[in-house]
Amino acid sequence: MIMQTEAIESIKFGVLNPDDARKLGVIKLTVPDTYNEDGYPIEGGLLDQRMGVIDPGLLCKTCGARAKSCPGHFGRIELVRPVLHSEFTKVIYMILQSTCKNCHRLLLSDEHMNEYKDALNQIEEAVEIDAELGDVKLGMGSAAMLKRIKNMKRCERCGTVKGKLKFSAPTYFYIDDYKMKPDEIRDLLEKVSQDDLQVLGIDSVVARPEWLVLSVLLVPPVNVRPSITLESGERSEDDLTHKLVDIMRINLRLEQNLNAGAPQIIIDDLWELLQDHGTTYFNNETASIPPARHRSGRALKTLAQRLKGKEGRFRYNLSGKRVNYSARTVISVDPNIDLDEVGVPLEIASKLTVPFYVTAWNIDKAREMLSRTEYPMIVNAIAKDGKRKRVIDLNREELIKDLQPGMVLERQLADGDITLFNRQPSLHRVSIMSHRAKVLNGRTFRMNYCVTAPYNADFDGDEMNLHVPQSLEAQSEAKYLMNPKYQVFSPRDGDAIITNNEDGITGMYMLTKDDNFLTKEQAVYILSIAGKYELPDPTKDGLYRGKDIFSLLLPKGLDFEGRSAKAPFVIKKGKLVQGVVAKDTFGRGDNKLLAKIGKDFGYDVLKEFIFVSAKVADAYVTMMGVTVGVKEYTTSKKLAEERVRLLSETFSNIEKLIEDYRNRKLEPLIGYTLRQSLERMIIAELNLVRDRAGEMLLKYESSDNVAVEMARSGSRGSVLNIEQMTMFLGQQATLSGGRIKRGYYTNRVLPHIAPGDVRPGARGFVATSYYSGLAPTDLFMHAVGSRGSEVYKALLTARSGYLYRRLSNALQDYSVKSDYSVRDANNNLVEVVYGGDKMNPLYTQFDTVD
Amino acid sequence: MPSKSDHELVPVHELMSDKEAKEVLESLKVSIENLPKILESDPQAKKLEAKPGQIIRIHRREGKHDMFYYRVVIGE
Secondary structure (H helix, E strand, O other): OOOOOOOOOOOOOOOOOHHHHHHHOOEEOOOOOOEOOOOOEOOOOOOOHHHOOOOOOOEOOOOOOEOOOOOOOOEEEEEEEEEEOHHHHHHHHHHHHHEOOOOOOEOOOHHHHHHHHHHHHHHHHHHHOOOOOOOOOOOOOHHHHHHHHHOOOEOOOOOOEOOOEEEEOOOEEEEOOEEOOHHHHHHHHHOOOHHHHHHOOOOOOOOOHHHHEEEEEEEOOHHHOOOEEOOOOOEEOOHHHHHHHHHHHHHHHHHHHHHOOOOHHHHHHHHHHHHHHHHHHHOOOOOOOOOOEOOOOOEOOOHHHHHOOOOOHHHHHHOOOOOOOEEEEEEEEOOOOOOOEEEEEHHHHOOOEEEEEOOOOOHHHHHHHHOOOOOOOEEEEEOOOOOEEEOOHHHHHHHHHHOOOOOEEEEEOOOOOEEEEEOOOOOOHHHEEEEEEEEEOOOOEEEOHHHHHHHOOOOOOOEEEEEOOOOHHHHHHHHHHOOHHHOOEOOOOOOEOOOOOOHHHHHHHHHOOOOOEEOHHHHHHHHHHHOOOOOOOOOOOOOEEHHHHHHHHOOOOOOEEEEEOOEEEEEEOOEEEEOOOOHHHHOOOOOOHHHHHHHHHOHHHHHHHHHHHHHHHHHHHHHHOOOOOHHHHOOOHHHHHHHHHHHHHHHHHHHHHHHHHHOOOOOOOOOOOHHHHHHHHHHHHHHHHHHHHHHHHHHHOOOOOHHHHHHHHOOOOOHHHHHHHHOOOEEOOEEOOEEOOOOEOOOEOOOOOOOOOOOHHHHOEEOOOOOOOOOHHHHHHHHHHHHHHHHHHHHHHHHHHHHHHHHHHHHOOOEEOOOOOEEOOOOOEEEOOHHHOOOOHHHOOOOOOO | OOOHHHOOOOOEEEEOOHHHHHHHHHHHOOOHHHOOEEEOOOHHHHHHOOOOOOEEEEEEEEOOEEEEEEEEEEOO
C-alpha cells in the first residue's frame, strides 16, 4: 500500500463564519416537517433528498451518488432573529465585560495594553524558536489581565462609566438591568477591533466574536441523523431531526408574527423560545433549562450528548472499538480440562476462523481441507489480491482448481488452536491468558477451576470473551508469553495465583493426613484418576497411606522443606515424609512448594502437578462424600460448657475492670485517659474470648466435623465463621471509632440499655450464636454492622475502581527496557534502574535480599 | 540557622560538568529532554546555582545500594 505520511504540525480551531455557513449549507430549509402524506420526503423539509439519502438504491439529488458513496450535504435554517450560541456564553461574557460600551475599545490604558502585547509577542517568539521562556514578566498572564480589566471603573479612552453587566444562565445578558437582545449583543461584539481581541487571546481571523451569535443554523446531512423504519412500517426519526423540527417550527411562527406585526411582547417571547430551543439543540443537559423531551418523556440526545461521556462518540466509538474473531458466552467448570485449555462450544468454533496460509508445501493439505463439507472446514478463501470469497458448495470445485500458494484459507477453529481468554474487568495482566481451544458440545466455555483466581471468575453466570489471534506472530506471542503455565506466579508478590482451591485443597488435606489409609480399591481408583498405574508399598494391613498416594503425584526426586498448616512439611526424594497438604502448601505466604517444583522441574511439570493434584483431590472428596450440614454446627455438650465458662469468665473480668474504674483503681494505659484505657481493656478482653473460643473449637471438634476440617486446611471458611454459628457472634457493630455507643437519645444504643452502660451486651457484644438464634437486640446490633459494611463496600469498590483505572492508565506504557531502565513510549526516562534494585518479585522466590 | 536542605533525609545533589553530563546521557541512551526534570527554583538547584540545561546527579540510597538519579534543570 502506498502511504503518504506527513507530520501534522498544528491544528487550529475556529468558529464558523455565517457566510461560510451559507456556502456550506447549500439547501435552505423552509418546511418544519419530514415526510408528506405519501411518505415522500418534503422538498425544503428536514429530510430533503438534496441533503443526501439513506435508503439504498435512491440517488442523492445533490451529487447523484448512492447512499453508500454520497458523503451527505449540509442544509441550513435561516433564523429570522439571531440567537446566542449557548456553548460560548462564557466567551461572550468575557468580551462584553472587557470592552467599553461606548467606544468598544478594551478597558485598558495604552500603556498596559502594550505591556501585555509585548508579553504575548515574547511568548510567541519563544514558542517559535522552541526556547525557554526567559524573562517574561510574572503576572502577565491572561488571568491577571482580566482581573485588572474587571477592576476598571471607567473607560480610559472615552471616560464612559462601565455599565453593570450581569450574566444569567443559560443565555441572558443584562446591562444596567436591561435585558439585551442577541442582535444588540452582536452589534457590540462586531465593533471590537482585531487588535483588542488579540490581547484577549482571540484570533479574529478564524473566530470573530459576532459569529458566536447565530443567524444561520447548519443542519447536518441526513446520514448524520438517519431515520429508522420500525417493524410495523412506522418511521422513527432521529432525536436531532426532532429537535430541528422544533427549531424550525418556532422560527416559522416567529416569522409569521413578525410579518403580521404582532406586539413586541409576543415577538420577544417567541424569540426567547427560539433561543432556548437553540440552546438545547447544542446541549440538552444545559443547566437551568428543562431538557427537551420525546413524547415518551425520554430526554432527547442532542449534539453534546452524542459526544460526551462514557457512551459518547469518543469513549464508546473511537477509544473503544468492537473486534472480529471473538466470542462471548457463559463460563462453567470442567476439572478434566487442562489449565491451559478452554472448552469452546461447537457452535462458536464453527463461526470463528483461523487463517491457513497456503504454500507450495502444504497445498495438498489445503486442497483436502477445502473439499470438506462439514465441521472442520474452510469458511472463506482469500485470493492473492485480497478478495475474500465465501466457500459454498457452488464454488468449492472452482476454488480447489484455482488454489495456489499465497492464498489464505480461513478454516474453522479446531482443537489445539491458540485463543485468548479474557474476563472483564481486565485489572491485571493475567485477566487475559492464552488457552488451547478444545471443541466441545454444550453452549458454555469450559475452564479448569484452578484458573478462576487470576480471572476472578466464578460460575454463577459469569461470561467471558474469547479471541482468536490471526497472524502467526500473534499466535506465537500468545503461546509463549500468555500461557497460564507461565503465569502461575503473580508478578505482584511472587505468590502462586493459579493453584488448587476449595475442594482441591480439602481433598489433598484429607488424603495426606497422618492417620489416613486407603484400601487397595480406593488407592487404585484415585491413582487411575491421576493417570498413575503403579501402587506404593502397602502397610502391614494391606492398606495404603494417603501420603504415599500423594507422593506419586509429585515429580520424581523432589526435595522440599517448608511449613504447612502450622506444622513442618517435608518432602524427601519425591516422597512426602512429614506434614499435611493445606492451603499454604500451594505457594501462599512463605511456603513455596509450587515455586520449588517450578524452579527444579519447569513449568510443564508444575502445570501438570497442579492439574493432577486438583483432579485427584476432587475425586477423593467425591469418593469420601464431603458435605456440610446442621450437624457441623450443632455444639457438643463439652463445647457448650466451654462457651458458658469462657463468657462468664470474660464478663466477670470486665465487671471487675468497670468496678476498678469506678473506684479509680484502674491503672491507665500509657498515653490514654482512664476512660479510654477502660474501653481498650474491655475490647482486649472481648478479643481474647473470641480467640479462645476458636481454640476450644479446634480442640474439641474432631475431624468428623467437615466444616472445621475445611477451616483447618484453609480451603473454605474460617474458624471465626464456625465460631459464630456454634458459639457466639462476638463483638458486632465495630464502627470506625470502636464499639457502637450511640443511636438512641442519651448515650446509649437502644432504649433498653442504661445510659453510659459500657458492659459488653450494651455495646454490641452478642453472646448468642446463629444456631441458637439471636435476641431482637442482638439482631439489631448485628444489622448495624451488616449495614455498615455493605455501605462501605459499595463506596469502596466505586472509589478504588476509578482510582485504579486512573493509575493504570497513567502507567500503561511504562516498561522495563533491556538495560533495566524504566521508560515510557516516548523514551522518557522514568527510572534509571527498575525498582532501584532490579528486583522482580516474580523471580525472587528463593533468593534472600540483603 | 540550619537549612532544611542539610537534613539527612535530603539526598546529596551534585552538579555535573558538561563532559560528565554528556557521558551520562550517552550511557543511558537518552536525549536531554527525555530525562526527568528539576526546577531551577528547586532549593537544591538553587544551592548548586544550576542553570537550565545542566544535569544534577542525586545520590540516593535504595536499601543497601547507592544509586544515581539524574535530573535536567529547567526554567520556570
